[in-house]
Amino acid sequence: MYAVLHPPNFFAQAAAHQRPELRKRPFALLDGEPPAEIVVAANKAARALGVEAGMTRLQAESFPEVVALSRKLKDEASAQMILHTIVCLFSPRIEYVEKYPGTYALDIEGMNRLYGDAEQLATKLRQSTMAAGFLANVAIAENFHAAVCLALGRTGVSVALPGCEAEAMRDLPLRVLSLEPQHEEIFQSWGIRTCGELAALAETDLIARIGQTGKKLHSLARGEWPHLMFPIEPSFEEGLIERMELDHPVEILEPLLFLLARMTDALLERVKLKARAIASLRVVLNVDGDKLHERIVRPALPLQDRPTLLKLLQLDLETHPPSAAILGLELHAQSAAPYRAQHGLFLPQAPEPGRLEITLARLRKLVGEQRVGSPELTDDHRPNAFRMIPFAPPPPARSEKQSLSVPTALRVSRPPQAVGVVLTGNAPAQVFWEGQKYIVREIAGPWRVSGQWWSEANWCREEWDVRLGTETAERVCRIAFDPSSRCWYVQGTYD
Amino acid sequence: MPASAALRLQIETTLAIRVPAALTLKIKQAPELFATGISEVDAVLGGGIPRGSITELSGTASTGKTSFGLSAIAAITRSGAACAWVDVSDALSPESAAAAGVELKRLLWLRTSAERKERVTDKSWSRLEQALKATDLLLQAGGFAAVVLDMSDVLPQHTMRIPLATWYRFRLAAEQARTALIFLTQAPCAGSCAALVLRSEPTCIQPFSSHGETPLFERQPYMLVRERNRNEGSPFLQKKPSVRAEWHAETLWSRVR
Numbered sequence: 001m002y003a004v005l006h007p008p009n010f011f012a013q014a015a016a017h018q019r020p021e022l023r024k025r026p027f028a029l030l031d032g033e034p035p036a037e038i039v040v041a042a043n044k045a046a047r048a049l050g051v052e053a054g055m056t057r058l059q060a061e062s063f064p065e066v067v068a069l070s071r072k073l074k075d076e077a078s079a080q081m082i083l084h085t086i087v088c089l090f091s092p093r094i095e096y097v098e099k100y101p102g103t104y105a106l107d108i109e110g111m112n113r114l115y116g117d118a119e120q121l122a123t124k125l126r127q128s129t130m131a132a133g134f135l136a137n138v139a140i141a142e143n144f145h146a147a148v149c150l151a152l153g154r155t156g157v158s159v160a161l162p163g164c165e166a167e168a169m170r171d172l173p174l175r176v177l178s179l180e181p182q183h184e185e186i187f188q189s190w191g192i193r194t195c196g197e198l199a200a201l202a203e204t205d206l207i208a209r210i211g212q213t214g215k216k217l218h219s220l221a222r223g224e225w226p227h228l229m230f231p232i233e234p235s236f237e238e239g240l241i242e243r244m245e246l247d248h249p250v251e252i253l254e255p256l257l258f259l260l261a262r263m264t265d266a267l268l269e270r271v272k273l274k275a276r277a278i279a280s281l282r283v284v285l286n287v288d289g290d291k292l293h294e295r296i297v298r299p300a301l302p303l304q305d306r307p308t309l310l311k312l313l314q315l316d317l318e319t320h321p322p323s324a325a326i327l328g329l330e331l332h333a334q335s336a337a338p339y340r341a342q343h344g345l346f347l348p349q350a351p352e353p354g355r356l357e358i359t360l361a362r363l364r365k366l367v368g369e370q371r372v373g374s375p376e377l378t379d380d381h382r383p384n385a386f387r388m389i390p391f392a393p394p395p396p397a398r399s400e401k402q403s404l405s406v407p408t409a410l411r412v413s414r415p416p417q418a419v420g421v422v423l424t425g426n427a428p429a430q431v432f433w434e435g436q437k438y439i440v441r442e443i444a445g446p447w448r449v450s451g452q453w454w455s456e457a458n459w460c461r462e463e464w465d466v467r468l469g470t471e472t473a474e475r476v477c478r479i480a481f482d483p484s485s486r487c488w489y490v491q492g493t494y495d
Numbered sequence: 496m497p498a499s500a501a502l503r504l505q506i507e508t509t510l511a512i513r514v515p516a517a518l519t520l521k522i523k524q525a526p527e528l529f530a531t532g533i534s535e536v537d538a539v540l541g542g543g544i545p546r547g548s549i550t551e552l553s554g555t556a557s558t559g560k561t562s563f564g565l566s567a568i569a570a571i572t573r574s575g576a577a578c579a580w581v582d583v584s585d586a587l588s589p590e591s592a593a594a595a596g597v598e599l600k601r602l603l604w605l606r607t608s609a610e611r612k613e614r615v616t617d618k619s620w621s622r623l624e625q626a627l628k629a630t631d632l633l634l635q636a637g638g639f640a641a642v643v644l645d646m647s648d649v650l651p652q653h654t655m656r657i658p659l660a661t662w663y664r665f666r667l668a669a670e671q672a673r674t675a676l677i678f679l680t681q682a683p684c685a686g687s688c689a690a691l692v693l694r695s696e697p698t699c700i701q702p703f704s705s706h707g708e709t710p711l712f713e714r715q716p717y718m719l720v721r722e723r724n725r726n727e728g729s730p731f732l733q734k735k736p737s738v739r740a741e742w743h744a745e746t747l748w749s750r751v752r
Contacts, residue, residue, distance in 0.1 A: 348575040349638055349639075350576065351636060351637065351638025351639060355636050356636060356638065358636075363605060363629055363632060367606065368608060371585075371605065372606075373604065375599050376589075376599060377589055384589065391603045394600055396575040396576065398573070399574075399575065404750055406742070406743075407745060407747055408559075408562055408744040409562040409588065409595065409744075411586040412586055414585050414586065441700075442702060442710070442712075444709065465703070465712035473556070474557065474697060475557040476715065494557055495556060
């Protein structure tokens with residue numbers, strides 16, 4: 001059994017609900033871009049004066065007593081929220097009928113124990129709606145579309161007994177079937193005004209004349225057109241939140257981890273029921289002084305593993321501890337389909353994603369956030385320009401690329417070390433580095449490089465490749481002269 | 496059955512739960528090897544560096560340790576496996592790594608630092624301690640085909656202070672994780688824990704080329720001495736004599752020429 005709640009002229013009712021002073025006066029609601037606004041709704045008093053939907057602002061304003069108002073979507077949303085709350089009290093399975101604004105269909109199967117028989121339920125539903133400040137029609141029928149048509153066509157409460165839908169709809173005008181203009185015209189020319197008259201026609205003859213639409217209209221008029229209900233369900237993702245207020249402020253993280261473990265457990269249970277995994281966890285800590293401390297933990301792959309998630313949370317909070325004592329905490333989760341992959345038996349070794357994530361978090365805690373990852377060369381003229389990106393090795397695959405020859409590696413001095421240099425002519429002859437005197441045995445250069453001359457970060461230097469030697473050792477280095485600071489630096493050592 | 500064999504069987508059966516096959520010689524399988532990408536060195540090493548063991552390469556500056564390390568890592572990443580480079584002095588040049596053919600996405604680079612702005616732990620770690628701890632974590636995590644612990648710029652007196660127990664632990668962890676652990680040091684420090692000990696030596700100097708108007712640093716010859724290779728043990732000769740391999744590396748710009 002379905003109950004349908006339909007507030008007629010919903011837009012006008014929503015506007016009047018927010019401004020009760022309008023109830024006594026004729027008003028029209030206008031929508032659209034100024035100056036091309038048109039009337040979308042008008043209350044009964046305004047319609048009695050001659051205001052119709054589709055009129056322009058100028059036409060509407062030609063009625064001196066009619067108040068022209070702009071349509072406010074916010075008012076309509078709040079009105080709909082009120083209606084939604086009311087219908088939720090009467091049934092857990094509700095569907096919003098999008099075709100008619102403000103209209104809800106309720107599956108009332110089994111609700112008779114709470115609200116009495118169908119008629120009593122309809123009356124109570126209507127009374128609740130009116131108590132909230134809305135006029136509404138309520139219709140009950142076994143067929144969904146029959147209930148909608150009855151709610152649209154009859155004022156007040158109407159109940160169609162099972163099997164008597166056609167009888168109940170007999171006197172309803174054809175407009176409740178929301179006909180297309182051409183069909184409306186055809187039925188008018190045939191002299192058919194009500195659903196009963198349409199239902200009395202022979203189905204095959206109707207289909208022969210207006211096509212397959214005829215079958216649907218005929219079934220609708222008889223109250224037999226089937227409907228598959230899609231009840232509104234609360235969003236699963238939005239519900240993945242756990243909140244907790246603490247009695248006493250907590251300053252150390254360890255006791256907090258017990259609470260986080262419990263909350264993660266609760267979230268994981270909910271997520272697992274839907275055969276999903278946790279893709280990210282957002283911890284919002286309400287710290288002393290009305291501040292929020294927010295951290296997001298995003299494992300490389302969606303996880304269903306509690307210890308891994310907890311460890312990641314712990315390491316992240318230890319690396320970024322809150323600034324003050326914690327008063328409350330929230331844990332938001334985001335779900336995703338769990339990761340399942342079957343790798344080949346003969347593929348090379350690769351770190352296991354879950355363990356790797358924890359290892360990386362530990363390493364970040366140990367050496368610093370920006371010091372763990374893979375290097376990526378940047379598109380820059382500056383020698384040795386790179387940036388760190390998170391380590392995420394691609395799936396194991398053999399590369400056919402062959403290297404040309406073994407290159408001499410440069411060990412970069414970060415930051416460049418300042419050295420003393422004795423020049424002969426313009427070329428270095430001796431280098432004093434870390435208290436040691438080196439003779440320049442061989443030299444190549446200078447290679448003049450510069451870049452970013454258009455900005456503050458401009459750089460310019462003369463680079464030399466030198467073979468430095470003492471009595472005992474020898475090393476090949478790259479030294480550079482920086483004209484802006486007039487200093488010599490060791491860029492690195494070839495090794 | 497002779498009495499000795501019966502006695503042996505009895506002892507083995509008694510100890511079976513605690514020490515399986517206590518008195519039977521364990522057949523040692525030849526280790527899997529990773530080619531280093533340098534044919535001269537591979538020929539001396541019998542195929543490459545061993546997997547699941549420690550390889551130690553020591554030598555002074557500019558003797559080709561880093562070039563050797565990068566070449567080995569490049570060959571391993573090209574095979575599709577992931578590697579890690581624990582950089583004690585933050586000296587790795589990504590440009591050199593890319594030029595050596597390392598697939599940078601498969602390389603985890605850990606740059607230890609002494610001047611950390613944000614102190615997150617109560618205890619401040621020195622660079623070497625950080626690196627040892629990081630290597631430990633990487634070996635425990637497993638999945639890395641090779642881990643390079645680059646201590647080339649650490650003075651020998653500091654590396655000598657690392658307790659031997661650390662190297663024993665690393666050896667066991669590397670064996671379990673089937674990881675080739677490569678140490679680059681100035682002086683040997685892992686002692687008997689290293690299965691393969693190499694020494695890089697200064698070699699004859701090749702002068703900078705002077706084909707053009709100015710001299711150009713084009714190539715550098717290196718010498719590698721194999722001190723010990725535990726996997727090559729023979730029952731007749733306990734210690735094999737050192738074997739030398741000479742190889743050379745080119746600078747990037749000489750490729751263009």
